[in-house]
Amino acid sequence: MTLKPHTRLIIMGTPGFILPTLHRMISEKIPDGEAQFDLVAVYTRAPKPTGRGLEMLYSPVHQAALELQKTYRLPFEIVTPETFKNPEAIKKFQSFKPDLVLVGAYGLVLPPEVINGTVMGCINLHASLLPKYRGASPIQRAILDGEKETGLTIMKMDEGLDTGLILKQKAITITPNMTTQALCTALSKMAPDLLMETLRENPKGQKQDESKATYAKKITKAEAQIDWNKESDIISRQIRAFSPVPGAFTFVKDPKGRYLRIKIYNVNVSEQKSSPKQHGVVLDNMNRLIVGCKNGALEITDLQIEGRKRMSGEEFSRGNFLQPGDKLLNAAVVLKELNTRPNKKKINLDFKILRLLAAVLKSKPDTVHSPTNRPTYQVKGRSK
Numbered sequence: 564m565t566l567k568p569h570t571r572l573i574i575m576g577t578p579g580f581i582l583p584t585l586h587r588m589i590s591e592k593i594p595d596g597e598a599q600f601d602l603v604a605v606y607t608r609a610p611k612p613t614g615r616g617l618e619m620l621y622s623p624v625h626q627a628a629l630e631l632q633k634t635y636r637l638p639f640e641i642v643t644p645e646t647f648k649n650p651e652a653i654k655k656f657q658s659f660k661p662d663l664v665l666v667g668a669y670g671l672v673l674p675p676e677v678i679n680g681t682v683m684g685c686i687n688l689h690a691s692l693l694p695k696y697r698g699a700s701p702i703q704r705a706i707l708d709g710e711k712e713t714g715l716t717i718m719k720m721d722e723g724l725d726t727g728l729i730l731k732q733k734a735i736t737i738t739p740n741m742t743t744q745a746l747c748t749a750l751s752k753m754a755p756d757l758l759m760e761t762l763r764e765n766p767k768g769q770k771q772d773e774s775k776a777t778y779a780k781k782i783t784k785a786e787a788q789i790d791w792n793k794e795s796d797i798i799s800r801q802i803r804a805f806s807p808v809p810g811a812f813t814f815v816k817d818p819k820g821r822y823l824r825i826k827i828y829n830v831n832v833s834e835q836k837s838s839p840k841q842h843g844v845v846l847d848n849m850n851r852l853i854v855g856c857k858n859g860a861l862e863i864t865d866l867q868i869e870g871r872k873r874m875s876g877e878e879f880s881r882g883n884f885l886q887p888g889d890k891l892l893n894a895a896v897v898l899k900e901l902n903t904r905p906n907k908k909k910i911n912l913d914f915k916i917l918r919l920l921a922a923v924l925k926s927k928p929d930t931v932h933s934p935t936n937r938p939t940y941q942v943k944g945r946s947k
Contacts, residue, residue, distance in 0.1 A: 566762050568597045570683070571662040575606040579623040580751045581667030581688065586627075587755035588665070589637065602639040603659045608670050609643035647674045656680065666720065667754070678720050685720040688758065690750050692716060692732055694776035697725035702743050702750070704779035706804040709796070712736055715750050717761045719768055726776075728768030731761040742806040742829060782809065788893055789813045791843030795832050795859045802827050810867075813843070814892040818884055822897050828865040828873070835860040843891045852876040854891060 574585050591599040607624040621629070628641050640659075644652040653676045661681045666673070667688040678685050691701035692714040698704075705713040714734040721727040735749055787805045789798060789812065802811040810826035817823055835846055837855030847853040852863045867873040868883070879885075 565683075565765060566599065567662075568593050568599065569601045570599060571660060572600040572602050573604045573606060573656075573659060573661045573664045573681075574602065574624075574667075575664060575669040575671075575673075576624045576667040577608045577622045577670045578668050578747075579627075580690065580747055581624060581665070581754070582627050583751050584665060584667065584688065584754045584758060585624070585631075587759070589631065589635070591759070600663075602637060603661060604640045604642050606642045606644070606669065609645055644671070647671060647677060653677070665758070673720070675722055678722060686730070686758070686761075687716075687718045687720045687725070687727065688754050689716045689718055689725055690747065691779070692734060693718060693725060693729055694771040694773065696777055696779040698779040699781040701779045702746050703782055703804040706737060706741070706743060706746065707800050709800055710737055713746070713750075715753050715757055717758055724778075726771060729771060730766050730768050731757055731764075733757050740803070740829065740831070742803045744807050784809055787811050789827065789891075790893065791854065791856050791891060794857045795861050798856055798861060799830050799832060802830050806865075814894065814897050815868075815885065815889070816892070816900075822892075822901075824869045825891070826867045826869075827863055828867070830861040830863050830865075833860040833862045845885050845887050845889045845891070848880045848885055848887055850877055850880055852880050852885070 572588060574581065574588065576582075576585070585605070588600045589602055593599050605624065605628040607622045607628070610619040610621045610625065612618065613620040625641060625643070628639070631637055632639070632641075642655065644655070647653065647656075653674070656677055657680060663683040664677070664681055664685040665688065666685055668690070673685065689697075689701065690713070691697075691705060692712075693716040695701075696704055696713070702713070712734050714732055716729055717731040718725065719728045719730055733753055735746075735753065737746060782805065787801075787809045789801065791798070791813070798811075805811045806828040810828065812824050812826050814822050814824055833853050835853055835855075837844070837846060837860050839857075841855035842857060844855045845852065846855050846860055852866075853860050854863060863876045863879075865873070865875060866879060868879075
């Protein structure tokens with residue numbers, strides 16, 4: 564794996580994690596001023612229609628690649644295969660004749676034809692200290708588990724799931740209020756220098772210790788629901804791990820009887836105490852929002868109510884309806900309340916919340932209520 568001028572490079576990624584590396588690679592020069600890399604292709608997940616207008620949503624990597632093409636007139640191609648399980652996708656990859664492939668949070672499984680189809684191999688930027696936290700969600704799982712430290716691994720890919728040779732690693736401290744977004748940003752900024760050191764040093768690599776391997780499974784919406792009966796430290800880690808996506812959430816009933824979802828993005832552990840009857844209860848709403856939990860309370864510092872802008876806890880407490888004694892609810896309580904309401908009584912409820920309730924409780928949307936005995940929902944101007 565020896566670097567040479569004009570190394571033919573493919574970069575694969577979808578979220579913003581690999582963007583600092585992408586920018587570094589296109590600007591990297593050798594001592595005489597020649598380009599170290601020739602970027603021939605950027606692979607990212609295909610855009611998807613979103614929202615009521617079904618506008619196409621491009622990944623952060625796709626957007627950055629389009630901007631690079633426009634600004635610097637770089638001739639690389641943007642490729643968005645749905646899968647590599649067809650001969651056309653493999654043939655397309657092989658047509659670029661890459662010397663090196665860099666992968667960071669791409670999201671598609673790479674077949675042997677891709678992993679073994681380059682001169683220098685496929686190099687993965689993995690956001691953990693392998694062999695810990697192999698898999699899709701290493702940053703979130705490290706925060707959820709209360710780890711004090713994680714890091715970045717530069718790994719030569721093989722056909723297993725994050726099982727390749729470790730080329731280089733660097734650790735980073737997980738600070739007490741660090742969210743997934745903050746930790747991801749810190750790791751992504753570490754990546755370009757660590758990667759270039761690795762490529763220039765050309766290490767042989769070290770096998771992973773399988774006895775120490777752990778797996779970071781994909782995050783689900785159900786995991787993001789807050790259980791206020793748990794300890795403050797556990798809830799704090801949950802909120803920070805799921806910030807900003809998918810967003811740890813709870814429900815509240817407003818003065819009009821509508822159920823609204825609140826996403827919470829960060830908290831501080833409060834010195835205020837709570838009794839068992841105050842789990843999930845608003846304890847203080849004077850310039851701060853404090854909610855009780857099992858062994859104390861949490862001050863909510865960053866949140867967003869469904870349909871409104873994201874705001875600080877202080878902003879929320881100045882202009883919103885929650886008062887001391889009000890209770891934050893989980894999906895099961897909301898659903899129980901809906902099922903006990905009279906059929907003719909309309910409930911203002913967004914379809915998204917109904918679907919979310921079903922997903923959290925692992926029910927099908929059409930079984931949330933009996934087809935013959937369910938309340939009428941007034942949803943944004945129409946009945947359901």
